[in-house]
Structure formats: C-alpha cells, structure tokens
Amino acid sequence: MKVLVDLSIVPLGVGVSLSSYVAVCEKVLKDAGLKTALHAYGTNIEGEWDAVFAAVKCCHEVLHGMGVPRVSATLRVGTRVDREQSLEDKVRSVEEKMK
Amino acid sequence: MKVLVDLSIVPLGVGVSLSSYVAVCEKVLKDAGLKTALHAYGTNIEGEWDAVFAAVKCCHEVLHGMGVPRVSATLRVGTRVDREQSLEDKVRSVEEKMK
Amino acid sequence: MKVLVDLSIVPLGVGVSLSSYVAVCEKVLKDAGLKTALHAYGTNIEGEWDAVFAAVKCCHEVLHGMGVPRVSATLRVGTRVDREQSLEDKVRSVEEKMK
Amino acid sequence: MKVLVDLSIVPLGVGVSLSSYVAVCEKVLKDAGLKTALHAYGTNIEGEWDAVFAAVKCCHEVLHGMGVPRVSATLRVGTRVDREQSLEDKVRSVEEKMK
Numbered sequence: 001m002k003v004l005v006d007l008s009i010v011p012l013g014v015g016v017s018l019s020s021y022v023a024v025c026e027k028v029l030k031d032a033g034l035k036t037a038l039h040a041y042g043t044n045i046e047g048e049w050d051a052v053f054a055a056v057k058c059c060h061e062v063l064h065g066m067g068v069p070r071v072s073a074t075l076r077v078g079t080r081v082d083r084e085q086s087l088e089d090k091v092r093s094v095e096e097k098m099k
Numbered sequence: 100m101k102v103l104v105d106l107s108i109v110p111l112g113v114g115v116s117l118s119s120y121v122a123v124c125e126k127v128l129k130d131a132g133l134k135t136a137l138h139a140y141g142t143n144i145e146g147e148w149d150a151v152f153a154a155v156k157c158c159h160e161v162l163h164g165m166g167v168p169r170v171s172a173t174l175r176v177g178t179r180v181d182r183e184q185s186l187e188d189k190v191r192s193v194e195e196k197m198k
Numbered sequence: 199m200k201v202l203v204d205l206s207i208v209p210l211g212v213g214v215s216l217s218s219y220v221a222v223c224e225k226v227l228k229d230a231g232l233k234t235a236l237h238a239y240g241t242n243i244e245g246e247w248d249a250v251f252a253a254v255k256c257c258h259e260v261l262h263g264m265g266v267p268r269v270s271a272t273l274r275v276g277t278r279v280d281r282e283q284s285l286e287d288k289v290r291s292v293e294e295k296m297k
Numbered sequence: 298m299k300v301l302v303d304l305s306i307v308p309l310g311v312g313v314s315l316s317s318y319v320a321v322c323e324k325v326l327k328d329a330g331l332k333t334a335l336h337a338y339g340t341n342i343e344g345e346w347d348a349v350f351a352a353v354k355c356c357h358e359v360l361h362g363m364g365v366p367r368v369s370a371t372l373r374v375g376t377r378v379d380r381e382q383s384l385e386d387k388v389r390s391v392e393e394k395m396k
Contacts, residue, residue: 001160006305006338008373013181013214016268016379019387023394038391039336040384041303041373049159053152060148060178061100069181070214074272074373075174076305076338079159082112082168082313087337090316094335097320105206105239107274112313115280115367118288122295137292138237139285140204140274169313173371175206175239175272181214186238189217193236196221199358211379247357251350258346258376259298267379273372277357280310280366 001049004078004087007056008042011063012070021068025059032058037087042074046087049079100148103177103186106155107141110162111169120167124158131157136186141173145186148178199247202276202285205254206240209261210268219266223257230256235285240272244285247277298346301375301384304353305339308360309367318365322356329355334384339371343384346376 007029011021029036029045032055037044045052060071106128110120128135128144131154136143144151159170205227209219227234227243230253235242243250258269304326308318326333326342329352334341342349357368 001156001163003159004337006336008303010208010210010270012208012210012216016211016377018210019390020394022391026391026395037337038388039303040301040334040341040387041339041375044337049156053156056176057100057148057152060102060176064100064178064180070179071177072208073174073176075172075176076371077155077159077172077174078170078338079163080169080313081163090337091335093316094319094323097317098323103238105237107204109307109309109369111307111309111315115278115310117309118291119295121292125292125296136237137289138204139202139235139242139288140240140276143238171307173274177239179214189238190236192217193220193224196218197224199354199361201357247354251354254374255298255346255350258300258374262298262376262378268377269375271372271374273370273374275353275357275370275372276368277361278367279361 001079003047003049003052004085004090005045005052006042006076007045007073009059009071009073011068012072014068021063021066024062024066028058028062029055035087044087100178102146102148102151103184103189104144104151105141105175106144106172108158108170108172110167111171113167120162120165123161123165127157127161128154134186143186199277201245201247201250202283203243203250204240204274205243205271207257207269207271209266210270212266219261219264222260222264226257226260227253233285242285298376300344300346300349301382302342302349303339303373304342304370306356306368306370308365309369311365318360318363321359321363325356325359326352332384341384
C-alpha cells in the first residue's frame with residue numbers, strides 16, 4: 001500500500017533551535033530511499049507504507065540517540081485505492097485549478 | 100520503544116457520516132490489544148511502536164476493504180526516553196496542576 | 199459559525215515537563231466560557247469560531263508572557279452546516295456503532 | 298503577534314477530488330494578502346495572527362457557501378518571541394544543516 005505522509009518532528013528538551021535535528025531526520029528519510037519534499041513546516045514523504053513508517057521510527061530513534069529526551073511528531077497520512085497519486089500530482093492538481 | 104499516539108481517521112468519498120467507520124477502527128485497535136481512549140476528535144493509543152503502527156496500517160486497510168476509496172489520517176506521535184509515561188499519567192499531570 | 203476544535207499546545211525551550219503550561223491553557227479556555235474536554239494528547243473545544251480562536255490566541259500570548267520563547271500548536275478544526283453536532287454527540291455516535 | 302501556520306483543509310461529503318476546493322482556499326489566502334507556499338499536503342502561511350485566522354475562517358465559510366456540508370482542517374501553528382523567523386528562514390535553516 002502506497003502512502004503520502006506529511007511529517008513534522010519536534011524535539012523537546014533541547015532548546016528552541018531545532019533545524020539541526022530536522023536536518024538529521026531529512027538525511028534518515030533520504031537514506032531510506034524515500035521521495036521527500038521539505039517545506040517550512042515539515043516534510044512530504046512518498047513511498048510504500050512499511051518503508052515510510054520504518055523511516056519515521058528511525059527518525060525518533062536517531063534523535064533519542066543524539067540525546068533528545070522527548071520527541072513529538074505530527075503526521076498527515078493519506079492512502080487511496082481509487083487511483084495512483086504522487087506528491088507532484090497533488091500540487092499540480094491544485095495549481096491547474098488556480099489558473 | 101513505547102509510543103503514545105493520538106489518531107484521527109477521516110474516510111473520504113463516503114459522505115459526511117463517519118462514525119461507523121471510526122467504530123470499525125476502534126475495534127481494530129482493541130483487537131490488536133492496544134490501550135485506547137476515545138475522545139471527540141480521535142483516539143489516544145498507548146503501546147509498543149511496531150504494534151501501534153501495524154494497527155494503524157490495519158485501520159487503513161480495513162477501511163479500503165469496506166469500499167472507502169481514500170483515507171486521510173492525522174497522528175500526533177510522542178516518544179520519550181527520560182521516563183515512562185502512560186496516557187493516564189499525562190491527563191493526571193495536567194489535572195494536578197489545575198487544582 | 200460553530201466549530202469543534204482539538205488543540206494540542208507544545209511550549210518549546212522550557213524543558214520536557216509541559217503539564218504546568220498545559221494547565222494554564224486549560225484555565226484560559228475555561229475562563230473564556232468554552233466547553234472543553236481534556237484528553238491525554240490535547241483538549242477538545244466546542245464554541246463559536248471567534249470565541250474559540252480568540253482563546254487559542256490567548257493561550258499563545260499567556261505562554262509567551264510566562265517566558266516561553268516558542269509555542270508550537272496543532273489543531274484539528276471541524277465545521278459543518280448540515281446539522282448541529284456537539285462533542286458528546288461525536289463520542290456517542292461512535293460508541294453506539296461499537297455495540 | 299506574527300504566526301506561521303501550516304493549513305490542510307479537507308472538504309467532506311463532496312467525493313474524493315478535492316483540488317478544486319483547495320484551489321479556492323488558496324485564492325482566499327492570497328486575496329487576504331498573506332504570504333503562502335503550497336505543498337503536497339497543505340499550505341504554509343505567514344502573517345499577523347488576526348489576519349491569518351480571519352482568512353482560515355473565510356476558507357471554511359467559502360467552502361460551505363459552495364455547498365460543502367462539512368469541512369475538516371488540520372493546522373500547525375507556531376509563534377515565537379525570541380526572534381523573527383520567516384517561512385524561507387525555516388527552510389534555509391534546515392538546508393544549511395544538511396550540507
């Protein structure tokens with residue numbers, strides 16, 4: 001089952017500068033071979049369900065391994081069986097309607 | 100790794116009455132042996148990471164099997180390594196501060 | 199326009215013990231006269247749109263006033279015009295389907 | 298108070314093709330003079346708190362005016378008082394750490 005996810009990871013207990021932790025998670029997702037697109041409030045991820053969620057778990061584990069005591073993430077998770085849809089399809093579909 | 104999740108599942112393409120679909124997901128989570136607490140906007144879930152996310156995947160699969168073409172979920176996901184914390188601990192901790 | 203909201207507020211830069219901050223927000227919401235229901239991962243809120251979002255803004259302002267440098271919140275926001283629905287209706291509706 | 302928001306709006310009861318509704322909301326946000334950035338799972342918004350949330354309310358109202366019976370949105374909401382930060386700052390900050 002393919003899934004599109006929007007992931008926002010917030011490490012807690014390490015102050016207010018979080019970008020270095022987010023960068024590590026970006027690397028984890030890329031190393032997992034997933035298609036990703038970074039935005040100002042999270043990362044779009046496209047892939048097979050098991051691969052995507054294994055990578056999300058890995059993000060939590062890697063952050064804890066770096067000494068982060070608490071990790072809070074929010075995910076939007078979309079699956080559909082009526083047709084294939086990529087991350088680019090979703091953006092293009094909206095942009096075409098805006099013309 | 101233990102995880103606390105707040106899951107809100109929205110089936111798309113099946114009209115505006117969603118409670119029967121949510122009830123099916125509640126059953127999936129309970130059958131998986133997970134501790135859950137239903138609220139008006141989702142379900143708190145407590146368990147081991149792999150068991151929790153296997154059950155979330157199962158929710159998506161069961162809904163699609165019921166004919167739902169598209170499933171949109173939002174999850175809050177929390178892990179911590181500084182100490183154990185249950186769903187009840189979190190609520191109690193806030194309530195004590197409100198006295 | 200009536201709205202049902204699920205609010206989860208995470209103060210950043212103040213360590214990992216967040217319950218006292220959440221308790222302050224609970225008080226802000228109650229003082230605003232809103233119907234609320236606390237759960238382990240947030241607070242359900244029911245009210246008129248403007249009143250609810252004024253209270254959410256107040257939560258951010260009060261936390262910053264307490265010295266919190268950064269506040270990250272996630273909200274689920276639902277409006278419907280087909281019929282009235284309260285927080286209790288939503289829970290009851292699912293529980294009836296589970297019998 | 299400035300705020301950065303990530304908004305994902307899901308109209309319910311209108312089938313599975315949602316992009317035309319999302320496009321209308323994009324127009325509402327732009328007409329409100331807000332800085333926005335569309336991604337595959339929502340829209341980043343930057344602006345003053347009151348202007349941003351007035352526009353979000355307007356999105357709900359416009360969708361209901363188009364005949365959408367039920368609207369479900371998820372928002373990530375960030376405020377900070379330690380320093381100014383734009384949408385571009387957030388992305389750049391992560392990208393620099395990834396080099």
